[in-house]
Amino acid sequence: MTSLMTSRTEKPGRSLSQPRPGPLQYLVLGLLALVFVYPIWWAVSSSLKPPTDIVRDPLSFSLGSATLDNYRAMFDDVPIGTGFVNTVLVVAVKGAMTMFFCPLAGYAFAKYRFPGKNLLFGVLMLTLMLPTLVLVIPLLLEMSQLGWVNTYQALILPGSIDAFSIFWMRQTIAAVPDELLDAGRVDGASEFGIFARIVMPVIRPGIAALGVLTAMNIYNDFVWPVVAVNDESHQTLQVVLSTLAQNVTGNRVGADFATVWGELLAAGSIAMLPVLALFVLLQRHFINGILAGSVKG
Amino acid sequence: MTSGTLTPPRKERAAPDAPRPARRSRRKPFLAPYLFVAPFYVVFAAFGLYPLVFALQLSFTDWKGAGEANFIGLENYTYLLTSEEFWSSLGNSAVMWLLIVPLQIVGGLAAAVLLANAKLRLRGMFRVAFIAPFVTPLVAMAQVWIVAFDTDYGLVNHLFNSVGLPDVDWLQSTVWAKPTLALLFLWKTTGFAIIILLAGLQAVPGDVYEAAALDGASRKRQFWSLTLPLVRRSIAFLVVVQTLAVFQMFAEPFVVTQGGPYGSTTTGGLYLYNHILASDLGTGAANSFLLVLLVFALSLLSVRLLRSRDE
Numbered sequence: 139m140t141s142l143m144t145s146r147t148e149k150p151g152r153s154l155s156q157p158r159p160g161p162l163q164y165l166v167l168g169l170l171a172l173v174f175v176y177p178i179w180w181a182v183s184s185s186l187k188p189p190t191d192i193v194r195d196p197l198s199f200s201l202g203s204a205t206l207d208n209y210r211a212m213f214d215d216v217p218i219g220t221g222f223v224n225t226v227l228v229v230a231v232k233g234a235m236t237m238f239f240c241p242l243a244g245y246a247f248a249k250y251r252f253p254g255k256n257l258l259f260g261v262l263m264l265t266l267m268l269p270t271l272v273l274v275i276p277l278l279l280e281m282s283q284l285g286w287v288n289t290y291q292a293l294i295l296p297g298s299i300d301a302f303s304i305f306w307m308r309q310t311i312a313a314v315p316d317e318l319l320d321a322g323r324v325d326g327a328s329e330f331g332i333f334a335r336i337v338m339p340v341i342r343p344g345i346a347a348l349g350v351l352t353a354m355n356i357y358n359d360f361v362w363p364v365v366a367v368n369d370e371s372h373q374t375l376q377v378v379l380s381t382l383a384q385n386v387t388g389n390r391v392g393a394d395f396a397t398v399w400g401e402l403l404a405a406g407s408i409a410m411l412p413v414l415a416l417f418v419l420l421q422r423h424f425i426n427g428i429l430a431g432s433v434k435g
Numbered sequence: 436m437t438s439g440t441l442t443p444p445r446k447e448r449a450a451p452d453a454p455r456p457a458r459r460s461r462r463k464p465f466l467a468p469y470l471f472v473a474p475f476y477v478v479f480a481a482f483g484l485y486p487l488v489f490a491l492q493l494s495f496t497d498w499k500g501a502g503e504a505n506f507i508g509l510e511n512y513t514y515l516l517t518s519e520e521f522w523s524s525l526g527n528s529a530v531m532w533l534l535i536v537p538l539q540i541v542g543g544l545a546a547a548v549l550l551a552n553a554k555l556r557l558r559g560m561f562r563v564a565f566i567a568p569f570v571t572p573l574v575a576m577a578q579v580w581i582v583a584f585d586t587d588y589g590l591v592n593h594l595f596n597s598v599g600l601p602d603v604d605w606l607q608s609t610v611w612a613k614p615t616l617a618l619l620f621l622w623k624t625t626g627f628a629i630i631i632l633l634a635g636l637q638a639v640p641g642d643v644y645e646a647a648a649l650d651g652a653s654r655k656r657q658f659w660s661l662t663l664p665l666v667r668r669s670i671a672f673l674v675v676v677q678t679l680a681v682f683q684m685f686a687e688p689f690v691v692t693q694g695g696p697y698g699s700t701t702t703g704g705l706y707l708y709n710h711i712l713a714s715d716l717g718t719g720a721a722n723s724f725l726l727v728l729l730v731f732a733l734s735l736l737s738v739r740l741l742r743s744r745d746e
Contacts, residue, residue, distance in 0.1 A: 195593075243474070276487070301475070380689070414571065428569070
């Protein structure tokens with residue numbers, strides 16, 4: 139299914155009846171693209187400016203005055219290194235759980251018939267409609283009952299095996315020919331062996347898209363981490379960033395004003411960098427992942 | 436075919452089978468599929484179902500996070516439904532919705548139509564530019580917004596001044612704070628809308644257009660009678676997803692405005708979070724159920740509205 143979607147984006151359906159786009163179209167698209175990219179460029183370039191320049195002349199940027207002062211100040215002020223390590227840990231473990239358990243369950247739903255399957259699948263689909271919002275308060279209380287507030291398991295376990303990814307993987311695996319699985323069975327592979335050695339390699343593009351999108355979502359996740367964690371040693375990157383932002387808006391006047399802005403932009407830039415780099419490298423997988431989201435509609 | 440009788444005996448194999456069963460699904464049920472789906476249901480029971488039941492129970496109590504929890508019936512619900520703050524949080528979200536969703540659908544569709552042209556050069560580059568904001572962390576961009584929309588030293592007012600326009604109190608005025616946050620949301624997610632709509636457009640077979648063109652349908656007519664009905668599903672999907680997102684909006688006001696000025700950016704999501712901060716957990720639970728009900732109703736309504744058109 140993933141390959142199907144790729145071909146859908148790469149190969150436009152209509153060609154003959156469409157006129158060649160004129161300069162106006164390019165101008166509109168170009169301006170729009172500029173609007174989308176400019177804030178990112180502005181944030182990154184400003185983060186390299188001396189703090190006073192950010193305030194005095196927000197438009198200018200010359201390489202001559204580039205400095206890493208804002209980054210140094212930020213590293214001194216907030217535990218951004220700790221935030222990075224925590225985020226990487228959560229992305230790795232939670233992402234690995236999603237990428238293993240969701241295809242496994244998807245495989246069962248796509249290729250087996252078993253009593254209770256429809257009921258189980260119905261429950262799965264119902265949970266798709268459950269907004270995270272309703273769970274935040276009771277989940278937080280559950281964490282404190284378990285003594286899990288400020289722990290990695292609190293950050294990792296809720297949502298680690300999600301209904302949407304299972305549904306997506308079920309659709310992907312349904313397209314794998316049964317003959318392939320039967321061939322594995324003839325060769326004496328176990329049921330799990332068929333999954334691990336036949337299904338997983340065959341659906342690699344789908345797994346890649348799932349992995350990229352999952353990693354992005356976990357990296358950018360904010361609501362649950364900010365609720366579940368309040369001590370510095372377990373904060374994820376996004377929570378560290380928000381703490382910094384609140385210090386600024388809470389205390390807007392004073393001589394340090396420009397300095398804190400510099401830190402803010404440095405923090406934002408450094409948080410964007412990994413995911414933007416990943417996006418540029420793996421954009422096809424990102425787009426396939428985003429599109430898979432619309433298939434369920 | 437009759438896999439049951441022809442199966443050669445094998446020892447300790449959870450999945451014995453005929454050499455070539457015609458259909459996988461004819462196979463006898465085994466333990467394997469249950470083991471494969473079990474992890475999800477364990478995680479869901481622990482971190483989905485249990486908290487959900489707990490929240491429902493909590494919403495009928497006056498629990499403050501410590502001490503006794505007294506059953507107070509529907510009091511939390513009636514309190515919220517008669518409280519000005521609750522309605523103002525919904526009102527704020529509704530205004531945000533109006534500022535965001537129509538503009539995003541119309542603008543996104545326009546961009547998608549331009550991008551769908553097969554003769555367009557640099558399509559990949561445009562696409563990357565449009566989705567780049569979608570992949571950036573929201574918190575990081577929210578910080579950029581604080582700096583860029585500052586009244587005295589921000590980038591936007593700097594630009595305004597340079598063309599002779601006066602300063603605007605973007606984040607300190609009850610009028611402008613909502614549009615400023617809506618702009619952040621639009622900037623962040625319109626690329627997503629464009630991609631979804633583009634996929635919808637490109638799923639439309641080309642010969643449909645050629646046939647229409649042969650029949651003498653104008654380009655305008657083709658758009659209204661062919662393109663729009665065919666991407667309706669994508670539009671419906673976007674409306675539902677964005678309605679859910681706008682009414683639950685939390686990180687934008689939390690980071691940029693903390694709900695101010697004067698509560699003008701306290702969205703449904705942020706108001707709910709304020710109950711947690713105040714340890715007013717019973718009310719908070721009731722609030723989340725009311726919000727969820729509303730979001731469901733709105734989603735159903737938008738799907739219904741979009742479906743009833745020419746079908």
